[in-house]
Amino acid sequence: MTRVAIVGAGPAGIRAAAALVEAGIRPVLLDEAARPGGQGYRTPSPGLDLDMAALMGSEAAHHARLHGLFAAIHDRVDYRPETLVWAVDGRTLHVATQGRAGMVAFDALLLATGATDRVVPCPGWTKPGVFTLGGAQAILKDQGCFIGRRVAFVGSSPLLLLAALQYQSLGAHVAAVVDTTPFGAKLAALPDLAASPRTLRRGIAYRTKLRAAGIPVHDGAAPVAIEGRDGVEGVRLRHGAREWTIACDAVALGHGLKPETQLADLAGAQFAYDPVFRQWLPETDADGRAGPSLYLAGDGAAIGGAYAAEASGTLAAAALLADHGRPQPKATLRRLRQEVARLRRFQRGLARAFAWPAGQAAALPDDATLCRCEGITAGEVRRAMAQPLGPREVNRVKAITRVGMGRCQGRICGPALADIVAAAAGLDHAAVGRLRGQAPVKPIPLVLGAEPAG
Amino acid sequence: MVKNVQAGVGQFVPAVRRHGAPIRITVDGEALDARAGDSILAAVLLRRRALRRHEFGGELRAGFCLMGACQDCWVWLDRERRVRACTTTVTEGMRIDLDAPDEEPASFD
Numbered sequence: 139m140t141r142v143a144i145v146g147a148g149p150a151g152i153r154a155a156a157a158l159v160e161a162g163i164r165p166v167l168l169d170e171a172a173r174p175g176g177q178g179y180r181t182p183s184p185g186l187d188l189d190m191a192a193l194m195g196s197e198a199a200h201h202a203r204l205h206g207l208f209a210a211i212h213d214r215v216d217y218r219p220e221t222l223v224w225a226v227d228g229r230t231l232h233v234a235t236q237g238r239a240g241m242v243a244f245d246a247l248l249l250a251t252g253a254t255d256r257v258v259p260c261p262g263w264t265k266p267g268v269f270t271l272g273g274a275q276a277i278l279k280d281q282g283c284f285i286g287r288r289v290a291f292v293g294s295s296p297l298l299l300l301a302a303l304q305y306q307s308l309g310a311h312v313a314a315v316v317d318t319t320p321f322g323a324k325l326a327a328l329p330d331l332a333a334s335p336r337t338l339r340r341g342i343a344y345r346t347k348l349r350a351a352g353i354p355v356h357d358g359a360a361p362v363a364i365e366g367r368d369g370v371e372g373v374r375l376r377h378g379a380r381e382w383t384i385a386c387d388a389v390a391l392g393h394g395l396k397p398e399t400q401l402a403d404l405a406g407a408q409f410a411y412d413p414v415f416r417q418w419l420p421e422t423d424a425d426g427r428a429g430p431s432l433y434l435a436g437d438g439a440a441i442g443g444a445y446a447a448e449a450s451g452t453l454a455a456a457a458l459l460a461d462h463g464r465p466q467p468k469a470t471l472r473r474l475r476q477e478v479a480r481l482r483r484f485q486r487g488l489a490r491a492f493a494w495p496a497g498q499a500a501a502l503p504d505d506a507t508l509c510r511c512e513g514i515t516a517g518e519v520r521r522a523m524a525q526p527l528g529p530r531e532v533n534r535v536k537a538i539t540r541v542g543m544g545r546c547q548g549r550i551c552g553p554a555l556a557d558i559v560a561a562a563a564g565l566d567h568a569a570v571g572r573l574r575g576q577a578p579v580k581p582i583p584l585v586l587g588a589e590p591a592g
Numbered sequence: 593m594v595k596n597v598q599a600g601v602g603q604f605v606p607a608v609r610r611h612g613a614p615i616r617i618t619v620d621g622e623a624l625d626a627r628a629g630d631s632i633l634a635a636v637l638l639r640r641r642a643l644r645r646h647e648f649g650g651e652l653r654a655g656f657c658l659m660g661a662c663q664d665c666w667v668w669l670d671r672e673r674r675v676r677a678c679t680t681t682v683t684e685g686m687r688i689d690l691d692a693p694d695e696e697p698a699s700f701d
């Protein structure tokens with residue numbers, strides 16, 4: 139029997155597992171999180187008075203269905219929570235569970251590793267009280283907490299409005315929503331956004347609700363700095379010639395998502411530059427094939443949202459089955475391909491409507507921290523580049539300045555680094571390269587002297 | 593040790609009630625009341641404005657991504673290993689230290 143390993147128990151990984159189970163395969167499903175569901179559809183920690191149905195709103199039925207599906211297949215899946223996959227070596231995964239190392243051999247690998255927040259730094263962004271936008275949602279669903287008492291939602295993302303509304307409806311004080319993309323850019327993206335009218339309507343409804351609740355929504359403003367002595371006391375904004383400060387004690391900062399591609403990189407996927415997302419994305423065929431016995435699904439392949447994650451998970455599993463001697467019905471494949479293509483087209487529209495503010499990243503002041511892990515400033519990068527024969531490619535810059543070499547492996551600083559390097563070198567964003575994935579993809583907290591886990 | 597900016601005031605605010613059993617942990621030798629189900633980060637930030645001091649430069653930090661990506665929330669557990677505060681659940685008697693033990697074991701990376 140084909141040994142299949144799936145990394146990621148979010149919508150994509152759960153759907154993939156279900157399709158394999160249906161075909162009589164018992165996949166290994168590995169996830170470093172303690173509970174299934176992934177990021178958007180996470181399971182709250184036990185003992186919270188959290189009304190998930192109210193919190194998920196229009197997504198409640200979907201959320202419930204996915205978790206129902208997981209419960210139904212649970213005993214036919216080798217589910218291993220709290221298991222970090224930190225390297226791929228040939229047909230072996232290296233894992234760490236509760237401080238113990240182990241290995242998992244596979245014949246086929248399906249990566250459904252999801253995404254992380256993409257953030258443009260600004261002066262003051264390392265202060266306690268500044269968190270990612272996705273994190274602001276995650277802590278609410280996971281722990282039933284708000285990130286602060288008066289929260290400003292700042293960045294460029296459709297999740298800004300959603301998160302602000304979730305906070306507001308549960309009783310938090312939302313100081314403001316600051317969307318750095320001008321409204322005109324959103325209108326220009328309408329043709330692609332029309333690919334998913336339901337989601338488009340939902341976005342417009344969020345805006346109306348926030349306005350009705352008296353929450354200011356600023357379009358086209360940019361954060362100048364996050365102010366405060368030991369914590370957050372306000373965020374200073376600029377719009378054209380106007381500058382003003384919004385008082386708050388927490389900031390949720392987010393400029394869209396980026397796929398978690400380190401494992402795909404180690405497993406041999408090829409990458410191509412995508413100018414709309416301004417990201418290097420792993421190359422796959424329409425079904426998610428990224429190499430021999432390597433399949434990618436969900437936001438880890440291309441940002442598409444939860445629905446696309448589910449459809450692409452089923453599709454990648456179907457491709458895997460077809461490649462391993464179990465042909466799949468053509469009509470099913472066609473339907474899934476169309477669904478994934480449609481939803482990802484919508485996401486391209488979103489990527490235009492909520493653009494990554496490349497200029498803001500490139501203009502990060504010299505004394506502002508770029509690399510949170512090692513405390514390295516934007517100026518240090520520019521100075522290293524200005525040396526005779528200074529580096530002009532991100533991996534070289536990393537080697538010399540250590541930006542991207544810290545514990546987060548460039549997950550947080552990587553996108554802004556590329557813009558700073560491109561601007562300083564006078565090169566196109568695509569020409570400065572991408573940070574290569576390296577094992578371990580996350581630090582492995584091994585217990586000294588522990589026996590390897592089986 | 594990272595003290596409150598305002599005593600007794602946390603960075604995080606409970607949005608809903610937590611029913612879990614009371615759990616006692618120590619953070620840098622100081623007792624801290626948590627509840628079953630809390631992550632270490634939530635337990636600390638519900639009561640303090642910051643989690644730790646950055647190893648280079650010493651500025652206050654409180655984590656950032658809250659989802660296991662940024663690694664800005666590492667603390668020492670039972671003087672034995674490092675864990676991410678945002679993805680580790682509290683257990684009774686857990687001992688958290690924000691600084692490395694004197695003889696730092698080579699248990700990281």
Ligand SMILES: Cc1cc2nc3c(=O)[nH]c(=O)nc-3n(C[C@H](O)[C@H](O)[C@H](O)COP(=O)(O)OP(=O)(O)OC[C@H]3O[C@@H](n4cnc5c(N)ncnc54)[C@H](O)[C@@H]3O)c2cc1C
Pocket residue numbers: 145146147148149150151168169170171175176177178179221222223224250251252253254255271272273275276395398401435436437438443444447579659
């Ligand atoms: C912090 C955050 C919050 C979000 N909140 C929302 C929201 O509220 N609403 C919404 O619609 N969308 C939200 N999203 C968007 C989200 O990406 C999609 O909704 C959806 O969750 C994507 O599904 P997926 O299956 O592709 O990946 P995910 O749901 O992200 O699942 C991926 C899983 O892979 C696991 N994983 C990754 N790497 C490894 C590894 N090396 N070893 C072991 N396990 C690994 C992760 O722990 C995770 O559980 C959020 C995204 C982020 C990053």
Ligand code: FES
Pocket residue numbers: 654655656657658659660661662663664665666676677678679
């Ligand atoms: S807060 Fe980012 S890893 Fe814990």
